[in-house]
Amino acid sequence: DAGITQSPRHKVTETGTPVTLRCHQTENHRYMYWYRQDPGHGLRLIHYSYGVKDTDKGEVSDGYSVSRSKTEDFLLTLESATSSQTSVYFCAISEPTLAGGHNEQFFGPGTRLTVL
């Protein structure tokens, strides 16, 4: 999984509780992404980061916040988890090329989150 780890790998929590997922990379890639994957949907972008302390929203960002205080770590926080946030969450990394554009995205192993 290209030097990307996610923790925890599995989590069960209750509605209304805060949850933080961590993505850690050892590749020194500048860009990091958080996706969710649900049956019947392709991977959907939640938030992404283009550098330390630089983040932006994706297409399904409501109810999620992120932080990146170090190049290697990207945190995804659910301030008050809801059942609709039950999903598999993937972190990905990429590095922009000199010619513009991006090299491929490398994905972590995923975190399965269940909100009861």
Add this chain to the structure above:
Amino acid sequence: KNQVEQSPQSLIILEGKNCTLQCNYTVSPFSNLRWYKQDTGRGPVSLTIMTFSENTKSNGRYTATLDADTKQSSLHITASQLSDSASYICVVSARGSSNTGKLIFGQGTTLQVKP
């Protein structure tokens, strides 16, 4: 709206047989198209990436084709093996998103190879 659609949704074949997965996209302006393989319980792994000027690319028993005029791509798997059982995801990048790396994902085709 930028979209990527894949067919079939699922497919079952016998070991040793060939198969072809389809991807249609409406992403514009087009930058590149990728095929990813996702094993159960794992993250997606890139198989091929093709730009506008490339119409075929191979990776072992996997061959991807791209027709930028009709906005279609296919992934052909030759002499299938049990380890090919996975979800195959077509992913398109729009040229305007080149500075963010944002991708548009299809829903995937689930392939099951039976002995």
